[in-house]
Amino acid sequence: MxxxxxxxxxxxxxxxxxxxxxxxxxxxxxxxxxxxxxxxxxxxxxxxxxxxxxxxxxxxxxxxxxxxxxxxxxxxxxxxxxxxxxxxxxxxxxxxxxxxxxxxxxxxxxxxxxxxxxxxxxxxxxxxxxxxxxxxxxxxxxxxRAYALDAVAQEVMFTVGPLLVTLLVAVWxxxxxxxxxxxxxxxxxxxxxxxxxxxxxxSEPREAHWLGALRSPGLLALLGSFFFVGLALGSITVAGLAYADDRGHAAAYGWIMAAVGLGALVGGVLYGARHWSGSPEKRLTVIVGLLALGYVPLMLTPGVVPMTALAALAGVFLAPALACGFIVVDRHAPTGTVTEAFSWLVTTFGVGAALGSAVAGPVVELAGITAGFSVAAAGGLTALLVLLATGRALAAPGRSVRHAVSDVGGHAGHTEKNTHSSENDRNGAAQPGFSSGHQA
CATH class of the missing domain: 1.20.1250 (Growth Hormone; Chain: A;)
Structure with missing residues (x-):
């Protein structure tokens, strides 16, 4: 442990x-x-x-x-x-x-x-x-481990950033x-x-293809799953505000959203603390399943203190899901498209969050706060189902990252080259649509 x-x-x-x-x-x-x-x-x-x-x-x-x-x-x-x-x-x-x-x-x-x-x-x-x-x-x-640190740092930015805006508005x-x-x-x-x-x-030389990174079936599967993770998070931002208004406790909204971020921070730190063996694609499926399970208790909408605790629980597996997702992106991105592939993850996640906010509003107005949080639970469950339904595509990454490190001109820079995964080496052939090298 x-x-x-x-x-x-x-x-x-x-x-x-x-x-x-x-x-x-x-x-x-x-x-x-x-x-x-x-x-x-x-x-x-x-x-x-x-x-x-x-x-x-x-x-x-x-x-x-x-x-x-x-x-x-x-x-x-x-x-x-x-x-x-x-x-x-x-x-x-x-x-x-x-x-x-x-x-x-x-x-x-x-x-x-x-x-x-x-x-x-x-x-x-x-x-x-x-x-x-x-x-x-x-x-x-x-x-x-850097991917995990990256996911944790994001939570810090999204916590500190709004506070900085508030300070600048107050001062200037x-x-x-x-x-x-x-x-x-x-x-x-x-x-x-x-x-x-x-x-x-x-970047390594890329195969000319109008789809770019999106020609990878495994990457498409991952993006589909994280679209619904984003949808779940977006719905919580609206349902949480409705919960605070209903309780007549304006500060509760800040506590709930901060608790989600705190839970993600703790989860990300613990996830990055250990070395994980086995397939990251299978690990991601388990983590997303736990993430989806964490959204379900929010539908209980208890008092402010237990609700804040449930919000922290809902956030625990978010940063680990992101960190593991980054690894999967790297393994499935076609040669020469790694920055584009990661950018697609940012886009898909953001669009899902925007849609979640848009959907949760009418749901809360028509069916109540519990129904608003049910959007988060449904989003998490759908994210899991996408991974389960696309297991074959995710099980066949184009490559596994290995790094050959050397000093460059006596300075601190490094070069690296990615080779095919051991699975592809055993099969004697690469997955379709991927060339032999990849720099990330």
Whole structure:
């Protein structure tokens, strides 16, 4: 049984690797605009006298634009490298938000155009970081632990980010909050792309195919499952608010959502504390099953204190599911498409969350709070069913990641090459649609 001391020791080992702390920190700071964009936009719109409908419309436009832009920019990164895509995208995204902050909402068309630009050019830093881990960390077990650390760090960002927006609004103004957050985002992206691993990273040559990463059946299966995980989480954000309103306890909403994040933090730390053997695809199915099971007790809607505890339980298997999902993405992404593949995961998860929020609202109004939380339970169960139904596709990854690490010119950089999985070696052939090498 892994202990907390083992977990912290393992994470320290990751962060002590050359460039690792800089890349993780730069990526988190660079993603602040995306993580805080919706709440900052709502606060700004309301401060400018806009309606909730306008605020919701702008946030929806931002979400759709981000969903469209991520895989396209991810593919561009795989083709052109990280610095030539990530930094220009970060600057353009920041300029879009700056245009909204300066021009305000007096011209609705301009406001929508500005926020669409901001979303469309959101740099795929998340996928880019996961593509860099093998070259930075070398050993496969360290890369897998880094995926767990990555999932935990996301929960920290989504907790700290809104607090930072609140502080900036209180100290300056909603417009200043938009500007500062996006300046920080550009600085974070700059820190990443100026690092040696980012400048040196190159994707393996890819097979020309219009579907890109989506030609992998296993990746499609994973994306289908995580769409419903996102749907479950999105529904909790609405059902939780309805629960707090019904109890006449406004602070309960913050407690519930913070508890989900805390549960994910604890789960991610414990998951990354130990070395896992066996197929990650089978492990993911078990974890998603436990995640789905954790959503069911929310339908009991007890008092605020036990409800907060149930929310923490519901979050425990979220970060492990993400961390294990990252491994599966890496194993199933076709050669030369790793950044695009990770970007598709971000997009699919986000679209599912948006749909979950949209569905839960009418369900709560028509059938009550318990029914609202049942959307989360249904989403988790469907995510599990997708994995069970696509087991054959998931059981045949294109490759298993192995890392051959060497010093580059006496510096701290690394190179790595991925080879076929042992299963493919035994069969004497690769899975269809994959070539012999893959750099992630």
């Amino acid at each position: 892994a202990t907390e001391a083992q977990a912290s020791g393992g994470y320290r080992d990751i962060l002590r690797a050359p460039h690792a702390l800089r890349l993780l920190t730069g990526t988190l700071v660079g993603r602040l605009p995306n993580g805080t964009g919706p709440i900052a936009t709502v606060v700004f719109t309301r401060a400018e006298g806009g309606s909730y409908s306008l605020a919701g419309g702008l946030v929806a436009a931002y979400g759709v634009a981000t969903a469209v832009g991520q895989p396209l920019l991810g593919r561009a990164v795989d083709l052109k490298g990280q610095p030539r895509v990530q930094l220009p995208a970060a600057v353009l995204s920041a300029l879009g938000m700056a245009a909204l902050a300066v021009a305000g909402i007096g011209n609705i068309a301009l406001a929508y155009a500005a926020i669409v630009v901001a979303g469309l050019f959101t740099p795929p830093l998340e996928g880019g970081l996961r593509a860099l881990w093998p070259s930075v960390l070398g050993r496969e077990d360290r890369v897998h 103004s909603p417009a200043a909050a938009l500007l500062v957050i996006n300046v920080l985002g550009v600085l974070g992206a700059l820190s990443v792309v100026l690092s040696e691993p980012s400048r040196a990273w190159r």
